[in-house]
Structure formats: C-alpha cells, structure tokens
Amino acid sequence: GAVVSQHPSRVICKSGTSVKIECRSLDFQATTMFWYRQFPKQSLMLMATSNEGSKATYEQGVEKDKFLINHASLTLSTLTVTSAHPEDSSFYICSARAEGGTEAFFGQGTRLTVV
C-alpha cells in the first residue's frame, strides 16, 4: 500500500509556543490531505481537508487561525499548532489521498503534549 510519513511521532512543547507537524506522501502524489485529532479511547475527528495549492477547509469548531494548514506541494502538508495550550495535547493524524483515488492512507500520528 501507499506510504504516508508523519513527523515527529512525539513532541513536547511549552505552553504558548508553536509546533509544526509534517505529513508526507512518499510514493504517490496526494492531491487531498486530511488532518484528524484523536483523544484517548475516542475515534478520529476530522479537523480540516486540504487540496494542494488551495486553502484548507476547516470543520465546524476548529479554529483556522490556531491550526494552520499548508499543502503547498503534492507530497507535503503541514499542520502548525500556534500558541499551544495544554488542552491542545492530543494525537494528531494525517491522511492522504491521490487524485481519483478511493482510499486514504494514514500517517503514524503525532503525540503532542503541551506542558
């Protein structure tokens, strides 16, 4: 199957700082990327959908100024959590889908802890 690499796998940051998470499709061109958030023992909640070269579409309740998404190339999308607070601590997962593709392939996830 297609490979999606997410980096870093774990990050600890101080409250008020910003953190950038990268999501790369290694062996296909990802025209669409999705960013999810997952709390312990809960399912994935879609945060935003981005198409290469376009602004991301955010789900209701997700602050676009806090969660900055960039999808500047067909193989890379980034999620920047700005001015992070402890309540932003969570597991963030990206997935990527090729143009015309039906399946979305997931990254390994990033465990963010804000202290």
Add this chain to the structure above:
Amino acid sequence: EDQVTQSPEALRLQEGESSSLNCSYTVSGLRGLFWYRQDPGKGPEFLFTLYSAGEEKEKERLKATLTKKESFLHITAPKPEDSATYLCAVRVGDSNYGQNFVFGPGTRLSVLP
C-alpha cells in the same frame, strides 16, 4: 447528519473464538465504507473498502460484509495479535473535493491466549 456507530464498544475473545463487529451508518451520498485497524499510539491501517450492498472482502482471518445500513467485520479463529481497535469509516460527499471520511468510535478487541 452523517453518523457512524460501532458495536460493541469493547470485545474480549479467547484465542480461536470467532465473532463479529458491527458498523451501522446513516449517511447521504455514500462513496464507500472502510475498515481500519489501529494499534495504540499508531495511525489507522487500511483493511478493506466496500462499495455496494452484498459485497464481501476477505483477508486472512478477517471478512467484511456490507448491507444498505451496516457492515460487519467477521473475525474467524482470532489470535492475540489481532488485538487492536477496529475503526469503521464511510466516505461521503458529492464531489471529489468535498468528500471526506466520517469515522465510527471504534471497537476495542482483545484476544486472550
């Protein structure tokens, strides 16, 4: 509103004890139903995609089936390494841009040796 539910929330099986997981959905514009396996601290791993009622797919000890309102993931003679959370997701939307995945809450499966 598009909704996906899964049952049971958690399931404990003895090794070799077959069972089924359920995924029920209420969506408009279904563009596929997906099953994923997720291990703790990892991203979901793709298992199956089903598109139409009556469709079935198999992979090792797993078999997924689909009706118009639900999907089942049958696990035959499970092994401890099958322990994981199994997520069901539906792909909805009218256009390639607008399509996204709606996930169910998952079923946490534990297979005891």
